[in-house]
Amino acid sequence: MDSKIFIFYEGNRNRKKSAGTFELCRFHQAYNPSFLEYIFAGSFLNLAFAVDFSRSDSAVDENNLRRYVSDVELSISAFGEPLREFQSSNSYAAFGLGAKIPPQFRESQEFCLNLETDPYCRGLSSVFSAFKTSFVNVQPLNMAHLSHVIYYVAKLAQNSLSRASLALSSGMETITDYNAPNYFVLVIITRGVFDDLKETVQAIIFASRSPISIIFVEICNDQKREEITELERLATAGTRLNYHGRKPERDCTQYVSIASCRFEESKPNDLKALIAERGLSTIGQQMCTWMLRNGYQKVPSTVDMQMLDPILTDISAQNISLTVQSNRSGEPSTSTSSNATTISRPTSWKRSLFNQFSLRQFRKTSKQRNQNNQKQLNSSGNRSTST
Secondary structure, three states: OOOEEEEOOHHHOOOOOOOEEEEOOOOOOOOOOOHHHHHHOOOOEEEEEEEEOOOOOOOOOHHHHHHHHHHHHHHHHHHHOOOHHHOOOOEEEEEEEOEEEOOOOEEEOOEEOOOOOOOEEEOHHHHHHHHHHHHHHOEEOOOEOOHHHHHHHHHHHHHHHHHHHHHHOOOOOOOOOOOOOOEEEEEEEEOOOEOOHHHHHHHHHHHOOOOEEEEEEEOOOOOOOOOOOHHHHHHOOHHHOOEOOEOOOOOOEEEEEHHHHHHHOOOHHHHHHHHHHHHHOOHHHHHHHHHHHOOOOOOOOOOOHHHHHHHHHHHHHOOOOOOOOOOOOOOOOOOOOOOOOOOOOHHHHHHHHOOHHHHHHHHHHHHHHHHHHHHHHHHHHHHHHHO
């Protein structure tokens, strides 16, 4: 086969002289696993929340406070409910920022939402209770800093990756043979007023190297503004962020405005579904991008495709795509789905993509298989040491 390819301009095809040639020296076919393949191979999503308690002196009337509490609870349930089945446990890391915390009432831009030393809450109901407890006991500041909580959760993601790497160094080969790295999703619920822009840009650049996606949720903005807010400009910049020549390695941010969603949907269930759709639309792509950049691209060899059929068939029947939208940074999509369209309506999307029975049944079977493999490895190791 001739590897030389001649190049002709569109209006110059009748002439014998070509515009140039290029030669294909090497060709390699790469397989890019999809989001669901990583999930069924053993990866989990770890969801974390960060609630901004800061407010201006003019926003202390009862209506604003009621709207603030409603928006925070709506945001927590909108992201917590659909991602519940993708978690390894029912624990959620929850943080607060922009307040003075008891008992000394010192200023803090990153504290446990339950006002304890452990940020993890058992279930979404515990997250709601922790938020109400902090809302009653903390003293709000006039301004918030977002960088502290981004750094903290990004380091949690790096520590989780280090533990998975230790399992990889023990001689396992495929992502189904060891604890696949978990992927973190940080939801920052804020009024959009913060004064550490440079530090937040640096924190996002730092987080782009970790297995984490950051969703900025702007609340308490009753009027639909035509201009882009500072928070939206920051969250939608993607890889265009730059700080002294340093840029993010990948796009790891997403932006959701509760006010703009309210202008489109008025029913509570549809509003919650729209918030989840906009916030989670790029999570799968961002996770696949990080996995491929860090070498997790082997085809899962022990995935039982028959157990995937009910979910994939339901997704196909609903015309739901696993590749949701193109990357803002212009990076190629990492999913292998051919019908690459945005997710249409979240009710069917949630029912199809998060098929609880199939997911739990597959996880149960995979866990039993991994336990049996571990027992075989331990027994073979004991026999070798005894001989």
